[in-house]
Amino acid sequence: MGMTITEKILAAHAGKDKVGPGEIVQVRPDLLMINDVSGPMAVDAFASVGAKRVFDRHKVAVILDHFTPNKDVNAAKASAKLRAFAKDQGLPHFYDAGFGIEHVVLPELGLIRPGDLVLGADSHTVTYGALGAFATGVGSTDLAAAMALGETWLKVPETIRLDFRGRSSRWIGGKDLILLAIGEIGVSGALYCSMEFGGEAISRLDMDGRFTMCNMAIEAGGKAGIVEPDEKTEQWLREVMESTGGRAGTVSDGAQFRISLRDLRSDKDCTYREILSFDVTDLEPQVAAPHLPSNVRPVSDLKSVEIHQVVIGSCTNGRISDLRAAAEILKGRKVNRWVRTLIIPGSRRVYAQALREGLIDIFVDSGAVVAPPTCGPCFGGHMGALAEGERCVSTTNRNFTGRMGHVTSEVYLAGPYVAAASAVAGRIAHPEEV
Amino acid sequence: MEILGRVWKFGDNVDTDQIIPGQYLSIQDPKALGKHCMEGIDRGFSARIKPGDILVAGANFGCGSSREHAPVAIKACGVGAIIAESFARIFFRNAVNIGLIAIECEEACRRIGSQDEVLILPEEGLIKNMTTKEEFKFAPYPPLVADIVKAGGLLPYVRMRLRGREGE
């Protein structure tokens, strides 16, 4: 019996030849991550066990992205605590306000390699699966223990294979594919499982689209999302290597991948819990209506919904391809005067690239607000909270009750094309309408 | 280690909001959290249960948010163990990490009745229904998870391990 890519990565990190679903293994992670929300608790727990130094200072990343630039005194205190921790521990991978959102920043800095095992004290850590890594979210206590010991226990999940077939229209991106899948299987449809995305539509999808898909695996209850590395992955990694130089613990430091890229795929005779198939031919752009990411409809069903705000950004859709898509729609157009349109590049690097390409000019000319890289409104943290009864089209990942502000406000999740088109139309719109 | 207690039964998909409603999340003290345990589904639960009593539930116990407050409240109100058909992933992990016994055993969940007296021998992977004399087997925790539970949770376990390393 062969193994899935997920099982291979877990076996390699547990020092075993083979592992199977249900087995509990002790693994040594390649990278641990805390942020300004989960970090303070983790740092306290770390101190409370009498730990002095983290197990490997090159393998702990600290990033301040949720409430940054700090929105108030409490947020500033949390940031200060983590800054002190990073300084005291001598952590090279400390990223202060402005670097951007963790799940955009860590991959583009070359900190995630195919075959790596990554634990983050944040549920959207699953994003890194797009590079063929196994990455999952844990609590602050778990993360603190892993920082002290350099290891943790994990139960090997079953794998669900999701195949996407057919050729879709130009308006369809990773967001539409993952919303389609979540709409189909529900918010607990992949509970505890690793979601392996594949098929011709995934082969054609760019890396940014794959990050978007893996990012939302958690919205179906998944423990991880993962895509087998291919030429696109390799090309992407080459570019990262060129742009980052040779820092320790990154793709570019010359260290071998733990599993060779060629072996980093599911064996033909592996066991899947189930194999699901989705045809994306003629797929309309997808939108998740309030208040669950599984409440998915084709955009044409929602065209009468008037909106008050649009957010384009987050760890789901805050990458350069997303900004290019938004700019394609907004170029030479004005956003509706009754719709606040917030555009938040996911990282400083994305921001700089957008500047070079002239996208920021397009956004500013259209009447949108361009914000510094931050999580901001995605979790109702700061910048762009919604008032009573307001509706927002957002490229983020969760539309739970009150997620972006008042409990009666509503969030519609969509990709950047639909979000930008809606900003122009003042209501939910298909990109072809504007 | 053994756990002997009376059974309180719950259905499928008991979520973390039912276990400890959001309004209590600012509470840090476990005892105070314990007073509100299961309040979203069964008001007065914590007043009725005796130390060592056992929760028996259906599928997907502990689904919803990752709040560690949920297993903390259950443990603090005196519950000795939870037997469920299945657990939501983060809940199971958090339970083990705070030293609360969580056992998956479908058959036991189907056959054990409310108020039965049940004995659990976690290390042997055995559940004995003292009321009906039925026995159920389950896969005991693998050694490393058992070590965490035995130490009383993840933080005491890490403390122990770190002391061990210093002694090496």
Ligand code: SF4
């Ligand atoms: S952008 Fe939103 S979902 Fe992503 S890490 Fe920040 S708050 Fe979480």
